[in-house]
Amino acid sequence: MDSEADTQLISRAVVDLARHTRFPVVFAGLERDGAVQITAISGTRTHSIDGLVVHTGRGLGGAAMVEKRPRLALEYRTARTITHDYDRAILGEGISTLLAVPIVVTGRPRGIVYCGSWTPGPVGDLVSRPAFRAADFIATELRVREEVNRRVSALTPSENALPATAQEDLRESYAELRSIAASVADSELRARIAAVERRLAAISREAVGPSITLDVTLSPRELDVLACCALGATNAEIAASLSLKEGTVKSYLQAAMAKLDASTRHAAVAKARRAGLLP
Incomplete structure (x- = not known):
């Protein structure tokens, strides 16, 4: 994998998502060696999320990776269906509602796109759709790039x-x-x-x-x-x-x-x- 290209891809997707989502906080990263390194962040008021590393199966994003489907915590602080390994980062930013969308390429989870808000609120299809599109965009880019590289090599x-x-x-x-x-x-x-x-x-x-x-x-x-x-x-x-x-x-x-x-x-x-x- 091309680390620089990966970073640019995630950054571009996060910037675009931040313009089109109602969530004030957006961050994302790709998986490497069983963990997702958050490399792009937009809209935060603190530095709590900087350098966050999410391990597969841990926290809201880790669960989304395992299940290969979006996961939502309307009240993150009291959510009982996830581990709270990353409370210092998420609650440190003051995030109340958190959406995690896995980036899935040919059936394999490859990263996570997060959207968060500081106040609780309903999250319907209209609100979550931009995050789904961002994850699909990243997945398509990865699939095309990797297939091209494989074929050419x-x-x-x-x-x-x-x-x-x-x-x-x-x-x-x-x-x-x-x-x-x-x-x-x-x-x-x-x-x-x-x-x-x-x-x-x-x-x-x-x-x-x-x-x-x-x-x-x-x-x-x-x-x-x-x-x-x-x-x-x-x-x-x-x-x-x-x-x-x-x-x-x-x-x-x-x-x-x-x-x-x-x-x-x-x-x-x-x-x-x-x-x-x-x-």
Whole structure:
């Protein structure tokens, strides 16, 4: 894991959450070696929470990590369903109501997002929703980043060419990233995914023969469809993968073929690869 990138990710999420939540206090951190180090804090009136380390299974956040679901203490001081290992930090800040939302990546708890208030009050879906979104944003960013790192590190270039298995793995990674990007609402994250997609396409460019220059711009959806075609998927399979109608997939494919001046989908994929549009 990249500690600096982790810190920046948590800080960005906490700053954004602080702007959109009704809770005055927001703090969060990621898990490492069985404990969550709080690295980003917003809105506190004291330094009680600074440097807080939450162990799995301990306190409200530790319970949320174990259960992989949000936990809420409307009256933190008298809550009986949690351990009170961190009362000095939480009560030292004067927090009365505390919400802990676990950051879960592919079924594994990876951190905690906390929201707290100094006075007790009701916490409904509308109030808690921004915290859920923040945890989802962090989880998505971690999942994308780690999958990219795993896939890219598995590639072993040899004399500027990739082994067939690595080339296929790269193409699957590219198609998966296209699918993930289509479901991500955050524009900054989409831009970062797009940058990684371009790197993946560049890695394999030498493996598909002499490159060509094309004055062609494919739309995001046309690239999505071609990326799936490159894996041998049928129109029906592409439609299911991208949540599109089969007729819509056919239209995107025909448009891409026309732009690439290709008579078949296979020719379109080959030409797109040689132009560096696809891996």
